[in-house]
Amino acid sequence: MPRLQLTTTGARSGQQHTVTLGFLRRPDDGAPLIAASDGGASRRPDWYDDVLAHPMVRVELDGETFAAIAVPAEPAEPAEPVDSAGLASPADPAEGERRTPAAVVLERIEPQEAEGDGAPAQRIDTLAAKLLEVHSWLRAQLRHLRAEADAHLAALAAHQGPGAPPAPGLGMQIRQHCLGFCDSLTFHHTSEDAHLFPSMADHHPHLREALDRLREEHLTVARLKDGLLALLADAGSAEPRRFRAELDRMTQELLAHLDYEEESLLPALAEIPWPPAPPAAP
Numbered sequence: 001m002p003r004l005q006l007t008t009t010g011a012r013s014g015q016q017h018t019v020t021l022g023f024l025r026r027p028d029d030g031a032p033l034i035a036a037s038d039g040g041a042s043r044r045p046d047w048y049d050d051v052l053a054h055p056m057v058r059v060e061l062d063g064e065t066f067a068a069i070a071v072p073a074e075p076a077e078p079a080e081p082v083d084s085a086g087l088a089s090p091a092d093p094a095e096g097e098r099r100t101p102a103a104v105v106l107e108r109i110e111p112q113e114a115e116g117d118g119a120p121a122q123r124i125d126t127l128a129a130k131l132l133e134v135h136s137w138l139r140a141q142l143r144h145l146r147a148e149a150d151a152h153l154a155a156l157a158a159h160q161g162p163g164a165p166p167a168p169g170l171g172m173q174i175r176q177h178c179l180g181f182c183d184s185l186t187f188h189h190t191s192e193d194a195h196l197f198p199s200m201a202d203h204h205p206h207l208r209e210a211l212d213r214l215r216e217e218h219l220t221v222a223r224l225k226d227g228l229l230a231l232l233a234d235a236g237s238a239e240p241r242r243f244r245a246e247l248d249r250m251t252q253e254l255l256a257h258l259d260y261e262e263e264s265l266l267p268a269l270a271e272i273p274w275p276p277a278p279p280a281a282p
Contacts, residue, residue, distance in 0.1 A: 004032060005060040006106075008070075009183075011053035019047050023061075026105055032061065033103045036072060048072075051104060055180040059106055068106040071176045128269035134188055135258045141181045142251050148174050149244045156240060170231075170238045178232060178247075182225050185254075189218045200268065210264040217257040224250035 001022035008017050023032040036048050051057060051070035059068050124130050152174060197211045227246050231238045 004034075006034065006047060007058040007060075008047050008050035009054040009056070011049045017047065017050065019045075021047075023106075024103075031108065032059065032068075032106045034106065036102065036104050048104070051176075053179075054183055055176040056183055057106065059108075067109045069109065069176055069180045070104050070106055072104045072172050073102060124274055126270050127272040127274045128266045130274045131266070131269055132262070135262065138181075138185065138188070138258065139255070141177075141184070142254070145174070145177055145181060145247060146244075146251065148177060149240065149247060152240055153244060170240055170243055174243075175232050178228060182229060185221070185225060189222070193218060200265065204268050207264065207268065210260075214257070214261055214264070217253070217260070221250065221254050221257060224253060 001024070003020055004023050005018055005020050008019075009015070010017055021034045023034045025031070026033050036044060052072070055069045055071070057068050057070050059066055124133055149170075152170065193215060197215065201208050201211055224246065228243070228250060231243050231246065
């Protein structure tokens, strides 16, 4: 069996962990599929808990390294009870073991997706260009999430009627994509608050008012993001229409924030080379 290296972020430690795993290819698109078992044991492996908490992973395969989102397969039988992570529960709770899906698919994040709308990649030689690259990726992921939520709602509407079973929750696909997006957004805003904004305030005092506004907007977006994450705590029973409404609220605030940040900071950031020059030798 061919093998790959999977790097995850620890669910509890937050540290990076790399494991070597065998994999197969998904028939329809060739995406890597990894078995959600610990060497064939009944218990699930440690990396599985990691990808439930932090779906963004790094994959090394065939001499190439790429980012991916880890999405566990849905339970084989929709009527099965699910636990708080949206996974099938054991038939006998006394067994003390939670059943996991047979496989996890690693959905590659393509470079053109990060640019949005399949646009060709732009040359990244200034901090302004780097910021635009990140913002383009965030906008593209928001569009993707909203499209997934709309498709889910359309499928629910098509199967509603007298005697129809209760509507399912959001499912693992939307859950993992949303968690991956939220992790990336948190990292981006935390990095700006800790590094970019203090440096900009020191070198461009006329931007301090704009930077204060951007910090406040980070807090507003974070509150809306936390509301989404609370809904995803139980993806199997999360109400899809409420999720879509909360996603719209965050989208509106975040897009306005990104527009204002670009308007305020890009002229100054265009003067800063990227990547930064290494420090001079002593």
